[in-house]
Amino acid sequence: MSPRWRNAALLLLALAVGAAAVVWFLRSFERVPEQITLPAYGEPTYNPLFALREALRKDGVSAQSRRQLDLPAMALQPHDTVLMLEDPRQLTRPQVDALLDWVQGGGHLLLQVPAAGDDRPDSPATLLGRLGILPSEVPARCQPWQVAAQERHQEFCSGTRFNLAGSRRIELHWGDGLDDTLAYARLRYGIGRVDVLADMDFLRNGNGATGGLRDIPHRDLARLLLAPNYGKGTVHLVYAVQAPSLWKMVLQRGWPVWLPLLLAMLAWLWARSQRFGALLPSPREERRSLLEHVRASGEHLHRYGKTPLLYDAVRQAFLARLRRRAPLAAALTGDAQAHAIAEHLQWPLARVQSALQLPASQDDTALRERIRLLIQMRNQL
Numbered sequence: 001m002s003p004r005w006r007n008a009a010l011l012l013l014a015l016a017v018g019a020a021a022v023v024w025f026l027r028s029f030e031r032v033p034e035q036i037t038l039p040a041y042g043e044p045t046y047n048p049l050f051a052l053r054e055a056l057r058k059d060g061v062s063a064q065s066r067r068q069l070d071l072p073a074m075a076l077q078p079h080d081t082v083l084m085l086e087d088p089r090q091l092t093r094p095q096v097d098a099l100l101d102w103v104q105g106g107g108h109l110l111l112q113v114p115a116a117g118d119d120r121p122d123s124p125a126t127l128l129g130r131l132g133i134l135p136s137e138v139p140a141r142c143q144p145w146q147v148a149a150q151e152r153h154q155e156f157c158s159g160t161r162f163n164l165a166g167s168r169r170i171e172l173h174w175g176d177g178l179d180d181t182l183a184y185a186r187l188r189y190g191i192g193r194v195d196v197l198a199d200m201d202f203l204r205n206g207n208g209a210t211g212g213l214r215d216i217p218h219r220d221l222a223r224l225l226l227a228p229n230y231g232k233g234t235v236h237l238v239y240a241v242q243a244p245s246l247w248k249m250v251l252q253r254g255w256p257v258w259l260p261l262l263l264a265m266l267a268w269l270w271a272r273s274q275r276f277g278a279l280l281p282s283p284r285e286e287r288r289s290l291l292e293h294v295r296a297s298g299e300h301l302h303r304y305g306k307t308p309l310l311y312d313a314v315r316q317a318f319l320a321r322l323r324r325r326a327p328l329a330a331a332l333t334g335d336a337q338a339h340a341i342a343e344h345l346q347w348p349l350a351r352v353q354s355a356l357q358l359p360a361s362q363d364d365t366a367l368r369e370r371i372r373l374l375i376q377m378r379n380q381l
Contacts, residue, residue, distance in 0.1 A: 078106035079233035086240030104190030156183040159198025
């Protein structure tokens with residue numbers, strides 16, 4: 001078979017295999033749409049009452065969300081509603097007075113009872129103390145809640161039950177009858193109302209396709225709680241969630257960026273630093289010069305009567321250079337050598353002969369003079 005026909009056969013075989021694979025894939029698999037609930041992003045991630053606000057707006061009710069209670073900005077009207085998730089004991093005395101004055105004029109306030117036994121005071125000056133609400137240390141219990149044509153629900157399972165001190169105008173209350181603690185109560189205050197709940201978990205954003213206001217019983221319960229001023233004014237939802245600090249967010253979510261940079265910086269510092277010992281080199285110790293050593297050795301020899309050794313060392317240094325510079329003169333001896341050196345240096349003969357003669361051991365002046373002459377002769381060679 002020629003190469004052309006062989007290549008054509010291989011191409012047809014590859015096309016046939018590809019067509020068979022496509023047919024098998026189309027027969028074995030079917031395109032089916034699937035709905036996937038994406039995780040929350042944006043405001044629902046930090047506002048737990050976002051779903052309640054949107055539900056109220058779709059029902060035609062004016063609703064606003066606020067992180068903290070800001071009475072001047074809210075400008076509360078007699079038929080408004082305020083729902084607070086934050087601990088009422090955090091409110092200041094002026095805020096408590098202004099809030100109760102507004103309720104007394106027809107406002108509707110919904111509170112969540114905080115946990116009992118923590119470090120925050122329950123003095124009579126707080127909002128709970130003014131209303132006579134006493135958090136109980138009784139363990140939390142669920143309250144059954146049944147809506148027609150719906151499954152049986154349990155509410156306030158994780159909340160803090162409470163008692164009411166003194167004579168209060170109780171319009172509604174909800175308890176299981178096992179003791180005098182309540183899971184919910186509606187109090188009349190002036191011409192307004194205060195709803196006290198053990199917890200408000202059913203009003204929060206749901207998780208996935210269920211929970212929160214996605215459940216019909218939760219929507220009915222929320223509608224009953226908001227009934228006094230529903231549709232008459234604005235509903236203010238105060239969720240008071242403490243926003244995480246910038247450093248905490250950087251540590252928790254920014255580690256893919258700062259961790260490699262930190263490792264790179266540590267590697268650079270390790271490469272630039274010394275491997276062993278101190279970071280700075282040890283200072284050099286003081287060293288004496290060679291001339292000082294020579295001078296000290298000469299003084300030592302002179303002190304112990306070894307001056308001929310000093311003269312001989314200088315004479316040998318002169319003769320060593322003489323052998324390199326004037327080898328003929330160095331080969332001679334006695335007066336002939338002195339005549340040759342004097343002629344080479346153009347010095348007086350007597351001066352050269354004096355320099356080549358060993359001085360007396362006790363004559364320091366003659367020793368210095370002869371050493372000086374030998375050094376001069378050596379330098380002139």
